[in-house]
Amino acid sequence: MKQRFDTVAIIGVGLLGSSLGLALKSRGMACHIRGAGHRQTSLDTALRVNAVDSVFLNPRDAADGADLIVICTPANLVCGVLDNILPVCSRAVAVTDVASTKLDICNHARETWPAPSRFVGSHPMAGSEKFGPEHGYPELYEGCVTVVEEGAHLDPGAHAAVAGLWRTVGANVVEMAPAVHDVIVARTSHIPHVVAAALARLAAEVGDASLDKVRALVGPGFRDVTRIAASRPEIWRDICLTNHDPIVSGLDKFLEQIHLIRDAIAGEQADAIERFFQYGRDARQNTVDR
Amino acid sequence: MKQRFDTVAIIGVGLLGSSLGLALKSRGMACHIRGAGHRQTSLDTALRVNAVDSVFLNPRDAADGADLIVICTPANLVCGVLDNILPVCSRAVAVTDVASTKLDICNHARETWPAPSRFVGSHPMAGSEKFGPEHGYPELYEGCVTVVEEGAHLDPGAHAAVAGLWRTVGANVVEMAPAVHDVIVARTSHIPHVVAAALARLAAEVGDASLDKVRALVGPGFRDVTRIAASRPEIWRDICLTNHDPIVSGLDKFLEQIHLIRDAIAGEQADAIERFFQYGRDARQNTVDR
Numbered sequence: 001m002k003q004r005f006d007t008v009a010i011i012g013v014g015l016l017g018s019s020l021g022l023a024l025k026s027r028g029m030a031c032h033i034r035g036a037g038h039r040q041t042s043l044d045t046a047l048r049v050n051a052v053d054s055v056f057l058n059p060r061d062a063a064d065g066a067d068l069i070v071i072c073t074p075a076n077l078v079c080g081v082l083d084n085i086l087p088v089c090s091r092a093v094a095v096t097d098v099a100s101t102k103l104d105i106c107n108h109a110r111e112t113w114p115a116p117s118r119f120v121g122s123h124p125m126a127g128s129e130k131f132g133p134e135h136g137y138p139e140l141y142e143g144c145v146t147v148v149e150e151g152a153h154l155d156p157g158a159h160a161a162v163a164g165l166w167r168t169v170g171a172n173v174v175e176m177a178p179a180v181h182d183v184i185v186a187r188t189s190h191i192p193h194v195v196a197a198a199l200a201r202l203a204a205e206v207g208d209a210s211l212d213k214v215r216a217l218v219g220p221g222f223r224d225v226t227r228i229a230a231s232r233p234e235i236w237r238d239i240c241l242t243n244h245d246p247i248v249s250g251l252d253k254f255l256e257q258i259h260l261i262r263d264a265i266a267g268e269q270a271d272a273i274e275r276f277f278q279y280g281r282d283a284r285q286n287t288v289d290r
Numbered sequence: 291m292k293q294r295f296d297t298v299a300i301i302g303v304g305l306l307g308s309s310l311g312l313a314l315k316s317r318g319m320a321c322h323i324r325g326a327g328h329r330q331t332s333l334d335t336a337l338r339v340n341a342v343d344s345v346f347l348n349p350r351d352a353a354d355g356a357d358l359i360v361i362c363t364p365a366n367l368v369c370g371v372l373d374n375i376l377p378v379c380s381r382a383v384a385v386t387d388v389a390s391t392k393l394d395i396c397n398h399a400r401e402t403w404p405a406p407s408r409f410v411g412s413h414p415m416a417g418s419e420k421f422g423p424e425h426g427y428p429e430l431y432e433g434c435v436t437v438v439e440e441g442a443h444l445d446p447g448a449h450a451a452v453a454g455l456w457r458t459v460g461a462n463v464v465e466m467a468p469a470v471h472d473v474i475v476a477r478t479s480h481i482p483h484v485v486a487a488a489l490a491r492l493a494a495e496v497g498d499a500s501l502d503k504v505r506a507l508v509g510p511g512f513r514d515v516t517r518i519a520a521s522r523p524e525i526w527r528d529i530c531l532t533n534h535d536p537i538v539s540g541l542d543k544f545l546e547q548i549h550l551i552r553d554a555i556a557g558e559q560a561d562a563i564e565r566f567f568q569y570g571r572d573a574r575q576n577t578v579d580r
Contacts, residue, residue: 125509145506174506181507184500187493188508192515194555195485197570198547202540203477204573210474214577216435216464217471218478219415222578224514225482229574233567240555240563250492251552255545257488262541265484265530273530277523280487283494284519287504288512 003164009034009066011059011081013046016098016126017072018136021051023169026138036062046133064088068095068161075099075242079108086113094161095119096148100185101243102178106149116155120162121178123147123185124171131232142170150175186246188287191254193236194247196229293454299324299356301349301371303336306388306416307362308426311341313459316428326352336423354378358385358451365389365532369398376403384451385409386438390475391533392468396439406445410452411468413437413475414461421522432460440465476536478577481544483526484537486519 008030010017017035024030035052036059037043043055056062063069063085071081078097082105089095095118099105102121109119124146146166148159163173176184203214203222240247264272298314300307303325314320325342326349327333333345346352353359353375361371368387372395379385385408389395392411399409414436436456438449453463466474493504493512530537554562 125507145509147507172506174503176503180500180503184493184496184504184507187496188504188512191492192489192512193567194551195489195548196515197567197573198544198551199482199485200570200573200577201547202481202544203474203577205543206474206477210470211576213464213466213470214474214478216462217415217437217474218577219435221518222478222482224517225486226574226578227514228511229570230579231567231571233564233571236567237560237564241558241560244555244558248552248556251548251555253495254488254492255548255552257491258485258541258545258548261484261488262538262545265534265541266538268531268534270527270531274523274527277483277487277521277526280490280519281521281523283487283490284516286501287490287493287508288516289520 003029003161003168005030005068007032007034007066007068009036009059009062009069010052010072011036011062011069011085012072012074012077013037013042013052013133014072015131015133015135016124016140017070018046018049018051018133019126019138019140020070020072020169021046022049022136022138023141025050027168029168030068034062034066042133049133049136051133051136060084060088065090067093068165069093070165071095071097071099074238075101075105076238078105082109082119083112089118091118093118094158094165096122096162096165098122098124099242100189100239101182102147102149103182104242106151106178110153115153117153118155118158120154120159121149122162122166123181124166139170141166144171146171146173147181148173148175149178151177182243183246183250186243186250190236190239190243190247191250193228193231194240194251195254196226200226200229293319293451293458295320295358297322297324297356297358299326299349299352299359300342300362301326301352301359301375302362302364302367303327303332303342303423304362305421305423305425306414306430307360308336308339308341308423309416309428309430310360310362310459311336312339312426312428313431315340317458319458320358324352324356332423339423339426341423341426350374350378355380357383358455359383360455361385361387361389364528365391365395366528368395372399372409373402379408381408383408384448384455386412386452386455388412388414389532390479390529391472392437392439393472394532396441396468400443405443407443408445408448410444410449411439412452412456413471414456429460431456434461436461436463437471438463438465439468441467472533473536473540476533476540480526480529480533480537481540483518483521484530484541485544486516490516490519
C-alpha cells in the first residue's frame with residue numbers, strides 16, 4: 001500500500017532533509033512539500049534543486065496544517081522544534097525525526113505531547129561525508145536501515161504512517177525501544193568513532209622525527225581502523241553530547257577490557273592473550289559475518 | 291643491478307617462505323633453493339609447487355654453505371634458528387628474517403654473532419588471511435613495504451645483499467632502527483588489532499536478546515573498524531608476546547587518552563570533545579592521507 005501525504009513539512013533542509021524531499025517527489029508521495037530552516041541560503045538551494053515547493057524560516061509556519069512533519073535538524077535542536085510546533089500540530093498529523101540518538105528526544109516527546117503520542121522517533125542510518133541541500137539525492141534512503149521507535153504509548157496510526165514513509169522511500173525498517181537503540185549505536189558507531197580518533201593520534205604522536213616512517217609503514221589495517229576518524233568533529237561532538245550515558249558506560253566496559261589485555265600482555269600470559277583474540281574474532285563473526 | 295645467489299636457504303616454507311622461493315625463481319635470481327621446515331608435509335608441498343629445489347628437516351643442513359639465508363619461521367623461533375645455523379654460516383653469507391617484530395631478534399644477533407654482523411633483520415609487510423606453502427605466489431612482495439634494519443654494526447655487504455634481495459622481488463625498502471620499527475608497528479598495527487578485538491566484543495556483549503538488533507544496525511564504519519578482529523588469534527598472541535614492551539607502553543598512552551575523553555563526555559564538555567575529534571581527524575590526515 002502506497003503512502004501519500006497532502007502536505008509534508010521538512011524541518012531542516014540539509015542532506016537528509018533535501019534527499020527526503022526529492023525521494024517523496026520522485027515517488028509522487030506528496031502533493032506539497034514545505035521546507036523550514038534558519039538560513040535563507042540553504043532554503044534557496046533546497047528550492048532550486050526542487051527538494052521542496054515552499055520555504056519558511058519558522059518551523060511552526062511550515063508545520064501548521066501539515067499531515068506529515070519530519071524534523072531533519074541536528075539532534076540537539078529536535079526537542080526545541082518539538083516544543084515550537086506542538087501548538088499547531090493537528091490531531092491527524094504524524095511527526096518524526098532523523099536524529100542518530102533517540103532516548104532524550106523520545107522521552108521529551110512522551111512527557112510533553114498528548115497521549116497517545118503522534119511523535120514517533122526515527123533514525124535512518126544514512127549519511128555521507130557530504131552535507132547541505134546541494135548534495136541531496138532521491139536514492140539516499142534506498143536499502144538504508146532505519147530504526148523506528150516502538151512503544152505502547154504511541155498512536156498506532158502515526159506509527160504506521162512513519163514506518164510506511166521510510167519503507168516507501170526504500171529503507172529497511174527495524175523497530176526498537178529508544179533506550180536499546182542508543183546502547184547499540186553507542187557500541188557499534190559512537191564508541192568506534194571515539195576509539196578511531198584515539199588510535200590515529202597514537203600513531204601520529206610517535207614523535208615528529210618518525211612521522212615519515214609512520215606514513216611509510218601504515219597498511220590497509222590501519223587505514224580501515226582509522227577511516228571514520230576523518231569524520232566531521234562537530235557532528236561527533238554533538239552525538240557524544242546527546243548520547244553521553246550509553247557512550248560513557250560502554251567506554252567504561254571497553255576500558256576494563258583494554259586494562260585486562262594490557263596486563264596480560266605485560267605479564268606475557270600467552271593463553272589469556274590468545275583467548276582475548278579468539279573472543280574478538282568470535283564477536284566479529286557474531287555481529288557482522290553471520 | 292640484478293642480485294643473483296648461488297644457493298639460497300629458506301628456513302620455514304609457509305606463505306612468506308614459499309612465495310619468496312617462487313619470486314626468486316621467476317626472476318632467475320637463484321641457482322638452487324633449499325627449503326627447511328619441521329613438518330615433512332609442508333616441505334613436500336613446497337617441493338610440489340616448485341617453491342624450493344631440495345628440502346631439509348634441520349635448518350643447519352639447509353644453511354650450510356648457502357650464500358643467502360632467509361628465516362621465514364614465526365617470530366618466536368627466529369633466535370633459536372640463528373643459534374642453530376651460526377656454526378655453519380660462511381664469512382660471505384647474508385642472513386635475514388621476515389618477523390614482524392625486530393628489536394629482540396636484532397639484539398640477539400648483535401650479541402651472539404661476530405661483528406660486523408652478517409645478519410640484517412627484515413620485515414616485509416606482506417601477508418594474507420591465507421597461510422601454508424600451497425598459497426604461495428611469486429608476486430606477494432611486489433609493492434610491499436619492507437623494513438630493513440639499519441645500524442653501524444652491520445656488515446655493509448650483507449646489508450646491501452638483503453636490501454637488494456627485497457628490491458629485486460619488488461618490495462619498497464624502508465630502512466630504520468629495530469627499536470623505531472617496533473614502536474611504530476605497535477601503534478599502526480598491533481594496538482589496532484587489540485582495540486578492534488575489544489570493540490567487536492563490546493558490540494557482541496550488549497546482551498543476547500539484542501544481538502539480532504546489533505546485527506541489523508552495524509554499518510560500514512563498524513565493519514571497517516573491526517575487520518582486523520577476524521585475524522588469526524595465535525598469530526596475534528605471538529606478536530603481542532614478541533613486541534610486548536612497545537605495545538604495553540602504547541596501550542598506556544591510549545588508555546590515558548580514552549580516560550580523558552570518557553571524562554569529557556561524562557562532563558558534557560563540548561569544546562574538549564570537539565577538540566578531541568579534531569585532533570583525531572588531523573592525526574588521520576597526517577598519517578594516512580598526506
